């Protein structure tokens with residue numbers, strides 16, 4: 001849940017001062033006393049030059065100097081002199097939120113004193129506002145509010161700018177993107193006793209209110225379609241398995257669409273190939289890929305992007321049970337390819353095998369991007385900073401890589417040589433669901449490749465990035481919402 005922050009935009013000419021509000025001046029190193037600073041200097045009856053001379057404040061990136069004048073409190077907030085990129089300004093916003101949240105002010109105003117072009121400034125300030133709101137999210141739903149510690153008073157954030165209408169519009173876009181990010185965070189944070197497959201379906205059904213066409217395939221329908229790979233994973237669970245389909249038709253003139261497919265394993269116990277206690281502890285997050293897809297669909301619909309997108313999520317729970325599938329079982333996937341299930345913990349690829357095949361066959365998309373918390377090995381390779389990117393199409397993967405750099409949802413290209421795929425061939429079925437321990441993230445990706453034909457496709461192994469225990473400038477720790485911005489941008493530039 002984010003704080004209910006309200007942003008308003010005013011013209012710089014209207015800058016008035018109110019004693020009980022905090023005025024924040026965003027400044028660069030080598031501070032000059034600008035007309036705006038002069039105004040606050042007069043109001044606060046301070047001498048900024050002397051204050052600066054007596055302090056160590058150099059306006060470095062994220063550095064702040066609070067001047068608690070009883071006439072008028074104000075804060076200088078440095079943005080350093082590193083490259084002024086969007087993602088740096090988002091981070092600055094996050095740092096600014098952390099700086100001011102406990103100061104007790106209900107209303108703060110932000111005034112930019114940046115000596116850069118107005119075109120650049122308005123973009124960077126918008127990103128800063130994104131960062132402020134992004135950092136305000138914390139998942140505190142299950143904490144009794146009367147015993148929760150620090151209550152934050154901050155509610156109103158006023159921005160003084162010469163570019164009122166631009167910033168106003170950007171705040172709207174920020175809100176739409178953040179609504180999707182916060183939804184992905186909520187879903188990934190919810191425990192598996194609450195976010196069951198049924199509950200996940202309920203969440204998706206609610207999307208019809210924002211213009212998304214929703215279709216849910218239940219077990220009977222999937223049985224008829226022959227989706228035994230997906231269904232096999234859910235056999236040990238009391239919760240039913242589903243395929244959730246969300247369609248956004250933002251461009252009625254265009255027939256083609258693009259597809260996002262997500263792994264939605266609401267809990268991964270490993271099945272009969274049971275995980276250890278340690279290994280199982282975090283497995284409520286195994287629907288993280290589906291969470292990103294759902295979050296992005298929400299942002300796309302709220303922003304009414306003029307593109308056609310289909311989002312598909314395979315929703316199952318992987319549990320051990322008398323009815324669960326066994327290591328050694330052979331199943332026939334929807335594609336007709338048979339799979340020897342040697343390890344029931346390598347279940348994500350089974351879910352995706354049918355979800356990808358179905359999506360490709362039914363929608364014939366221009367390209368497919370799938371997202372899955374697929375392997376622990378990708379965490380060993382890339383940590384929590386970058387998702388693994390596997391693709392059969394250089395154009396698509398280059399675009400995704402670049403968009404990752406721009407949005408901060410970072411990826412890293414991994415290989416997909418044919419030879420890795422040979423490890424996934426079974427001696428008694430077409431495929432087996434585990435290979436060898438070496439390069440197992442690549443083997444998993446090679447397995448998926450069998451189900452997408454020649455359609456341009458990118459697979460993002462997001463096991464390391466959906467959750468981060470430590471805080472960052474933009475997140476307070478926990479579910480990250482990684483990937484929503486990435487998919488939103490991919491959708492926006494649909495002619496990739």
Ligand code: BES
Nearest residue numbers: 286345346347373374375376377434463
């Ligand atoms: N959901 C896990 C992968 C995972 C691990 C996600 C840690 C997030 C954090 C996946 O279903 C799995 O269990 N993969 C196995 C595959 C193996 C049996 C070939 C793994 O990575 O160990």
Ligand code: ZN
Nearest residue numbers: 268345346347
């Ligand atoms: Zn597993």
Ligand code: ZN
Nearest residue numbers: 265268286348
């Ligand atoms: Zn899993």
